[in-house]
Amino acid sequence: MNAIRNYMDNILKAVTSTAKGMGITLRYWALEPSITVEYPDRLGKGVTAEDLVSERFRGFLGFEPSVCIACLQCQRVCPTDCIKVGTEKRDEVRFITRFDVNQAKCMHCGLCVEECPTEALFFTKRYEGACFDMEGLCFSHVGEPVPAAKRKREDGGQE
Ligand code: SF4
Ligand code: SF4
Numbered sequence: 807m808n809a810i811r812n813y814m815d816n817i818l819k820a821v822t823s824t825a826k827g828m829g830i831t832l833r834y835w836a837l838e839p840s841i842t843v844e845y846p847d848r849l850g851k852g853v854t855a856e857d858l859v860s861e862r863f864r865g866f867l868g869f870e871p872s873v874c875i876a877c878l879q880c881q882r883v884c885p886t887d888c889i890k891v892g893t894e895k896r897d898e899v900r901f902i903t904r905f906d907v908n909q910a911k912c913m914h915c916g917l918c919v920e921e922c923p924t925e926a927l928f929f930t931k932r933y934e935g936a937c938f939d940m941e942g943l944c945f946s947h948v949g950e951p952v953p954a955a956k957r958k959r960e961d962g963g964q965e
Contacts, residue, residue, distance in 0.1 A: 876954035880918035
C-alpha cells in the first residue's frame with residue numbers, strides 16, 4: 807500500500823513542479839521585458855554593442871595624445887608588455903613617435919590606466935575585435951609624431 811502511495815506522490819510532485827516551472831517560463835515569455843538580445847544581429851534600433859556594457863566596462867584601450875607627457879609609466883607597468891611608446895627629442899621638444907597597443911596580449915588589468923598621471927590612457931567600451939590574425943589587434947594610436955604635453959612641476963609650473 808505504501809509503495810503505491812509513494813508512487814502516486816512522486817507523480818503528483820512531478821506534475822506540480824513541471825507546472826510551476828512552466829508558469830515561470832510563461833510569465834517571462836508573456837509579461838516581463840526581454841533581458842537578453844540576439845547579438846549582434848538584433849541589437850535594436852539605434853543601439854550599438856557599446857551601449858550594452860556597463861559604465862565601468864574595460865574594453866580596448868583608448869589614448870589621448872594631447873595630454874600624454876611621454877613618461878613611459880604605462881609601458882613599464884604593463885605585465886604583458888603590450889604597450890610600446892616611442893619618443894624623440896627635436897629642438898628641445900619631446901615628441902611621441904609611437905604609441906602602440908597590442909590588444910591581443912592585453913589582459914585588461916587596468917594597471918596602465920591607474921598608473922597614467924594625466925588620464926591619457928583609458929578604457930573604452932569597444933570590445934568587438936574579431937579578426938583573422940593577431941596583427942588585426944595591434945593598434946597604432948600615433949601616426950605623425952605629436953609633441954608630448956608638458957609635465958606639471960610640483961610647484962604648479964610646467965617643465
Ligand atoms: S590593461 Fe594591463 S595588460 Fe592591458 S595594456 Fe594595460 S597594463 Fe597591459
Ligand atoms: S599614456 Fe600616460 S603613462 Fe603612458 S606615457 Fe602617456 S602620460 Fe605616461
